[in-house]
Structure formats: structure tokens, C-alpha cells
Amino acid sequence: MVVAVVSWQLSLPGCGSLKEKRMVVKSLKDRLHHRFNVSVAETRHHDIWGLAELTASVVTTDRRHADSVLAELDRFVNNDGRAVVINTSSIFY
Numbered sequence: 001m002v003v004a005v006v007s008w009q010l011s012l013p014g015c016g017s018l019k020e021k022r023m024v025v026k027s028l029k030d031r032l033h034h035r036f037n038v039s040v041a042e043t044r045h046h047d048i049w050g051l052a053e054l055t056a057s058v059v060t061t062d063r064r065h066a067d068s069v070l071a072e073l074d075r076f077v078n079n080d081g082r083a084v085v086i087n088t089s090s091i092f093y
Contacts, residue, residue: 004067004069006057007054010054012024012082018047024052032077038069
């Protein structure tokens with residue numbers, strides 16, 4: 001079994017309040033979960049308007065499949081126009 005975890009440090013330049021930030025973060029989390037069937041959580045910067053950290057995880061039986069899913073997740077987050085990826089990190093167990 002392979003557990004893959006990826007985290008993105010995000011800048012949210014269009015957000016001027018926590019309410020706007022939460023709308024963007026919730027939308028991105030929900031879209032990632034429904035499209036890729038992964039678990040997603042906001043893991044840092046909860047009270048800072050312009051920053052967020054999202055972490056997603058996937059469990060599979062094959063390392064290549066995990067790599068593929070993480071690559072698709074990364075592409076999806078990078079192509080979302082509301083957030084700018086500052087940093088990405090991933091780990092496999």
C-alpha cells in the first residue's frame with residue numbers, strides 16, 4: 001500500500017477578507033475531492049487572508065498510480081486562477 005501526501009503553499013491575491021479566502025479554499029478543496037477522490041484539508045494559515053496551505057492525500061496499491069494522481073492534482077491546483085502556488089511538497093509512505 002502507498003500513501004501519498006502533497007501540500008501546496010498558496011497565495012490568494014484576490015482575497016480581501018477571511019470570508020473571500022474561505023470561499024476560494026472551500027471551492028478548491030471540494031473540486032479536488034470530487035474530481036480526484038482524494039482527501040483534502042486546509043492545514044495552515046487559517047486566519048491570514050492572503051495565504052493558505054492545502055494538503056491532499058491518496059491511498060493506492062501502486063506507486064506509479066500515486067505519482068500520476070499527485071501530478072494531476074498539482075496541475076489542477078496550478079491552473080486554478082484564484083490561487084498562486086508558492087511552494088509544493090510531497091511525500092510517500
